[in-house]
Amino acid sequence: MMKKFVGYLMLLILASSAVSCTLFINHNTPKGYVRYAVYLLDRDGLYADGTEWAQKRKEVLKAAKSITDLDEAHRLVQEAADVAGGKHSFLWEPVKDTASYPEFAPEVKMLEGGIIHAVLPGHTGVKVSDSLYIHMVFDYLQDHLDARGVIVDLRNNTGGNMYPMIASISPLLPEGIVLQFKSRKQTTPVSLDYVTRSYEIAADDIRKFPASTPVAVLTDEKTGSSGEATLICFLGLDNVKTFGHPTAGYPSGNVTHTLSDGYLFAITRSAELSRTGELFCEDPINPDVNTETPLEDAIAWIESHNIGILLEAQ
Secondary structure: OOHHHOOOEOOOOOOOOOOOOOOOOOOOOHHHHHHHHHHHHHHHOOOOOHHHHHHHHHHHHHHHOOOOOHHHHHHHHHHHHHHHOOOOOEEEOOOOOHHHOOOOOOEEEEEOOOEEEEEOOOEOOOOOOHHHHHHHHHHHHHHOOOOOEEEEEOOOOOEEOHHHHHHHOHHHOOOOEEEEEEOOOOEEEEEHHHHHHOOOOOHHHOOOOOOOOOEEEEEOOOOOOHHHHHHHOOOOOOOEEEEEOOOOOOOEEEEEEEOOOOOEEEEEEEEEEOOOOOEEOOOOOOOOEEOOOHHHHHHHHHHHHHHHHHHHHO
């Protein structure tokens, strides 16, 4: 059950002590392990309110009183997380053998006709550094601002840390709010300037593509979590069109805690708002063009878009 969700990793990897209210919980016992996880869900879980959570919380804490091993504790924690955090909340054991970890650097190249094809894979920083991920794409875009169009390929991007992804394609995005996180208690905007400055890229140092440059974004059923967040940053822009298949359906913001046995506990804390005000959380995001040949259709659209602009100028 837990392994099913490992591909759709959290948007943010945050350490959390959260000990002030839990000083008297022995996290090393199965019972204490569950009680601490429930505390975290109470605090962070997007759905940790209402009668369904109240009932599940009661059931889990009651069951925890008699458990004797961590495997059972894991099961109870996941049951609680399914209710308080939804399908994007999960426990998993950190990768120990990083040599075999399937993480790849972006790929970017110029296709025939002057169209840039940038492939953005999932990213956690385990094998590929944030800086390498960002600048492989960012620098190429900065050097080719005269391209006739750009294809941002998010197929197979199962998530990780959204910030390097967004920073890498910042020359394609207008300044301002790129998306917002909506939790139970507040709505938090994320600006492009905040994202880029986090990696020491000042707004004045970013050369932008012309607003008329057509940008196609490709998605499929594996585009999840941070891959979907990156997609959301493009929604509502006049020069953008999306192609492919509906996404995985994990467009939500997670906070991650390290538990006493070393397991990581990702809790969905927020849904995501696009610049158009559309709210995303647990449903797939449909492309503008549902197609089996997204790359070819994107190229054709960019070419026809440029022809249209040329005719309008005559």
